Amino acid sequence: MLAQLLPANLFAAFLIFARIGSAMMLLPGFGEFYVLQRVRLLLALLVSLLLIPVLAPILPPLPESVTGLLRSVGVEAMIGIFLGTVARILLSGLDTAGSIVSYQLGLSQAQIFNPSLQTQGTLTGSFYSVLGVLLIFLTDLHHLLLRALVDSYGVFAPTVVPQLGDLSESITRSVAGAFEIALELAAPFVVLGVVFSVGIGLLGRLVPQLQILFVTQPLQIIGGLLALGLALSAGMHWFLATFAERFAALTGT
Numbered sequence: 001m002l003a004q005l006l007p008a009n010l011f012a013a014f015l016i017f018a019r020i021g022s023a024m025m026l027l028p029g030f031g032e033f034y035v036l037q038r039v040r041l042l043l044a045l046l047v048s049l050l051l052i053p054v055l056a057p058i059l060p061p062l063p064e065s066v067t068g069l070l071r072s073v074g075v076e077a078m079i080g081i082f083l084g085t086v087a088r089i090l091l092s093g094l095d096t097a098g099s100i101v102s103y104q105l106g107l108s109q110a111q112i113f114n115p116s117l118q119t120q121g122t123l124t125g126s127f128y129s130v131l132g133v134l135l136i137f138l139t140d141l142h143h144l145l146l147r148a149l150v151d152s153y154g155v156f157a158p159t160v161v162p163q164l165g166d167l168s169e170s171i172t173r174s175v176a177g178a179f180e181i182a183l184e185l186a187a188p189f190v191v192l193g194v195v196f197s198v199g200i201g202l203l204g205r206l207v208p209q210l211q212i213l214f215v216t217q218p219l220q221i222i223g224g225l226l227a228l229g230l231a232l233s234a235g236m237h238w239f240l241a242t243f244a245e246r247f248a249a250l251t252g253t
Helices: 008-024 037-058 066-105 123-138 141-155 164-206 212-251
Strands: 111-114 119-122
Touching: 008 037, 008 066, 008 141, 037 141, 066 119, 066 123, 066 141, 066 164, 066 212, 111 123, 119 123, 123 141, 123 212, 141 212, 164 212
Parallel strands: none
Antiparallel strands: 111 119
């Protein structure tokens, strides 16, 4: 009965769209809130249709019942959400790094809307997040993200429920990786902040009459911005390489 109502090609397209579309709703760049939902939906549908000839041979046959169909679509959507969430977690390391840098620059009180997280964030955190998404597309790293979604069918078999323990472990590793990215990106500024604080402390002891607050804050901001300009290129290059490596390893790309 279900086979008469739902042709095999339409079932394959629907199954592929469940995973690809769910992932693209969360992937960096594709899943940003300022991208119109209609555009995201159309893009996910187009990619799914293009992948039918490639993925149709490895897809399971059409289930005999509506319950089996809903289960298959639900499993594929869960896998897609998992892949998109991992990519989004890794990208959030930029916001954490920016928050640390902002504190070291003395700009932690400067708040601005972060479009990647859809919430208020520090100035440098928002800058890092937006720059990271921009560089992903400028360096064609989004091609790797799309290829990883296709390669995920070799890691997560279609309609087969993955081990929840493995998914939880992958999420945990992704969170740890995001913090590692944040700490390594912000490491130069942490070292600079410690040296600056020690120097200011010694200066305050040697010259008690000096108004430390009025002298140090402009120096901290100016010196921090200069350091940001010097370290930004190398830091973002390292982030792109690390992001690509960690996400590709998850899907075996």
